[in-house]
Each structure stands twice: as structure tokens, then as C-alpha cells.
Amino acid sequence: MMQLTIIGFGNQARAWALNLRDSGFPVRIALRPGSSSESAARSSKLPLIEIGSSDFYQSDAVALLIPDDEQEKFLVTHGTKMKSGSRILYAHGYSVSRKSLEKKFPALEHILFAPKSIGTELRRQYEIKGKLGAVFSLEHVRGNKPETEIWLRTLASSLGITMGPYATTFLRETNADLYSEQGLLCSLIPYAASEMFRHLLEEGTEPELAYFECWHELKLIINAMIDKGPEGFFDLISPNALIGSEKGYQTLMTDEFKNRMRSLLNEIKSGAFDHEVESADVPALRKKISTRWTQDELNKTFLRINS
Numbered sequence: 001m002m003q004l005t006i007i008g009f010g011n012q013a014r015a016w017a018l019n020l021r022d023s024g025f026p027v028r029i030a031l032r033p034g035s036s037s038e039s040a041a042r043s044s045k046l047p048l049i050e051i052g053s054s055d056f057y058q059s060d061a062v063a064l065l066i067p068d069d070e071q072e073k074f075l076v077t078h079g080t081k082m083k084s085g086s087r088i089l090y091a092h093g094y095s096v097s098r099k100s101l102e103k104k105f106p107a108l109e110h111i112l113f114a115p116k117s118i119g120t121e122l123r124r125q126y127e128i129k130g131k132l133g134a135v136f137s138l139e140h141v142r143g144n145k146p147e148t149e150i151w152l153r154t155l156a157s158s159l160g161i162t163m164g165p166y167a168t169t170f171l172r173e174t175n176a177d178l179y180s181e182q183g184l185l186c187s188l189i190p191y192a193a194s195e196m197f198r199h200l201l202e203e204g205t206e207p208e209l210a211y212f213e214c215w216h217e218l219k220l221i222i223n224a225m226i227d228k229g230p231e232g233f234f235d236l237i238s239p240n241a242l243i244g245s246e247k248g249y250q251t252l253m254t255d256e257f258k259n260r261m262r263s264l265l266n267e268i269k270s271g272a273f274d275h276e277v278e279s280a281d282v283p284a285l286r287k288k289i290s291t292r293w294t295q296d297e298l299n300k301t302f303l304r305i306n307s
């Protein structure tokens with residue numbers, strides 16, 4: 001079985017490394033000299049090599065599990081020294097679909113293999129034998145596609161993927177991923193929860209009760225949604241929840257709301273969001289959002305209850 005060299009030991013990389021190790025898939029880790037991830041990577045007991053060593057450049061397959069905005073720079077420094085035909089795996093399509101890396105580094109085989117999970121859950125679901133999905137694309141593979149796909153499917157099952165991997169394209173994976181982050185997972189859910197929490201407190205609700213209603217129950221209800229599916233979920237809920245659900249749906253899902261959601265996708269597809277990404281000051285934005293949540297009563301209650 002062709003060995004995979006994992007670059008970095010961050011969120012995704014750690015989960016990939018540990019899951020593959022435990023499944024017996026041949027894997028090693030490559031870090032840059034002086035990497036802050038070294039002691040964490042060593043604790044995995046996996047073989048560790050240095051990025052830039054001759055051993056590294058001989059890798060047949062590498063997973064580029066470093067931040068998306070570092071990937072092109074990484075290939076500019078190392079890509080042309082890598083073996084021709086080496087497989088480069090991406091866990092997200094962003095840098096290939098937006099920066100045409102397949103055209104800039106044509107000697108490499110650029111492969112999308114995207115587990116649909118944050119790293120911590122990729123590891124946790126593997127350990128508890130839970131459900132994990134993934135998508136892939138071999139659109140930029142010029143070599144033996146059937147053989148590459150067999151290898152990729154073995155990699156997927158060794159990582160703990162139970163749903164798929166299903167075929168897509170770099171572009172579709174990127175757009176769908178950005179849209180779900182913007183329109184649902186990283187915006188609507190946390191900010192609607194915070195808004196509702198604040199309303200309840202203003203009406204005199206105890207913060208602990210409001211916390212359970214607006215935040216902790218999310219996890220429990222989402223478990224039921226995933227286990228039962230949309231139709232099965234609505235079969236489960238009480239009559240009051242059913243009537244309330246319909247009322248909330250009719251009140252909140254207005255045409256204006258739907259159009260605003262759709263506009264997020266339109267801006268992703270037009271490239272307008274890419275310009276925002278390019279001009280963003282990420283450390284400053286992280287600080288601003290962190291300050292917002294530090295001051296948020298929902299967050300303060302979370303910390304108090306979970307301390």
C-alpha cells in the first residue's frame with residue numbers, strides 16, 4: 001500500500017494521523033524545521049521526517065493539511081522539487097479551485113479528499129465507530145485513475161469514513177463548504193442562539209435554563225436529526241413543538257430571508273467573497289470575534305456551567 005506523508009500536525013492532520021495509524025495504514029508525518037507541532041507529533045509515535053529533506057521529496061503521496069492560505073506558498077517552495085506524479089491530497093478544495101494550483105504545478109497529481117468533519121470529531125467518531133462522510137475528486141489526475149481511486153477508498157475506510165467517499169469537483173466542494181459555513185453552521189446557529197438567549201434573559205429567565213434551551217439542547221436535537229433524518233425527526237417531536245415549528249418556519253423563513261441566504265451563495269460563486277478573503281486581516285478579525293463572544297452572556301454562562 002502506498003504510504004501517505006501528512007504535512008503538519010494541526011486540527012485535520014492529527015486526526016488523519018491517529019486514525020490511519022490505528023487502522024494500520026502506512027503513514028508518516030512531515031514538519032518544517034523548528035515546528036511548534038513537533039512534540040505533539042512525536043507523541044503519536046509515527047515516523048517523523050523534515051519537510052525539505054530528500055526523503056520528503058521522494059514521497060509518493062502527501063496530504064497537505066496546513067491552512068488553505070499557506071498551501072500555494074508551500075508548493076512554490078517545495079512543489080517543483082517533489083517527485084513527478086506525486087499525489088497531493090487536499091482536505092478542502094479552496095486553494096486549488098481558487099488559485100488553479102493544478103495548472104501552476106502540473107507535474108503533481110492534485111486530489112481532493114475532504115472528510116466532512118472538523119478534526120476533533122474525525123478522531124472522536126473514529127474512536128466510537130460513528131458515522132463520517134467524505135467527498136473526493138480525481139478531476140486533475142492524469143495518471144491511472146482507477147488505481148488511484150482504489151487507494152483513496154482504502155484510505156477513506158482507514159480514516160473511518162462510513163458514508164462515501166462520494167465524487168464531486170474541487171469547485172463544488174469549495175462553494176458548498178463556504179455556503180454552509182456562512183449560511184448555517186458558523187453564523188445562523190451560534191448567532192440565533194445568542195440572540196434568543198439574550199431575549200430570554202431580558203424576560204427574567206434564569207441563565208442556566210436559557211443556556212439549556214438555546215445551546216446545550218442543540219447537540220441533543222441535532223443527534224436526533226442526524227439519526228432519524230428530517231421526516232423522522234418531525235415525527236418525533238411533541239404536538240406543541242410541531243405547531244411551534246410550523247409557526248417559526250412561516251414567520252422566520254420569509255422571502256427576504258431566503259433571498260439574503262441565496263445572496264451569500266451568489267457572492268461565493270461570483271468571486272466577491274474571495275476578494276473579502278484576500279483583503280481580510282484574519283488575526284484582527286479573530287480578536288474582534290473573540291472579544292464579542294467573551295462579552296456574550298451565553299458564553300459566560302457556558303463557562304460557568306462547564307467549569
Ligand SMILES: NC(=O)c1ccc[n+]([C@@H]2O[C@H](COP(=O)([O-])OP(=O)(O)OC[C@H]3O[C@@H](n4cnc5c(N)ncnc54)[C@H](OP(=O)(O)O)[C@@H]3O)[C@@H](O)[C@H]2O)c1
Nearest residue numbers: 008009010011012035036037065066067070091092118119
Ligand atoms: N480545522 C478543521 O478541522 C478542518 C475541517 C475541514 C477541512 N479542513 C481543511 O484541512 C486543511 C488543514 O486545516 P487545519 O485547520 O487542520 O490547519 P491547522 O490546524 O491550522 O494547521 C496547522 C499545522 O500546519 C502547519 N503549517 C502551517 N503552515 C505551514 C507551512 N507553511 N509549512 C509547513 N507546515 C505548516 C503547522 O505547523 P507549525 O507547527 O510548524 O506551525 C501546524 O502543524 C485545510 O485545507 C482546511 O480547509 C480543516
